[in-house]
Amino acid sequence: MEKSTSILIIFGAVLALIFLTPILGAVSLIFIIPPVFIVSVNALSDKLSDFLSSNE
Numbered sequence: 001m002e003k004s005t006s007i008l009i010i011f012g013a014v015l016a017l018i019f020l021t022p023i024l025g026a027v028s029l030i031f032i033i034p035p036v037f038i039v040s041v042n043a044l045s046d047k048l049s050d051f052l053s054s055n056e
Helices: 002-055
Strands: none
Touching: none
């Protein structure tokens, strides 16, 4: 009985990890992407404005 319960607990933990990993990945992506996107857009606009002003 002890062995089967520990196997069930391990199996449940593995299943939980398999189900939680994509969710955690998606959440981390949601938190990581917007700041990176904003920073890259700011850098691009700075480069564009520099490029345009140097062309004038």
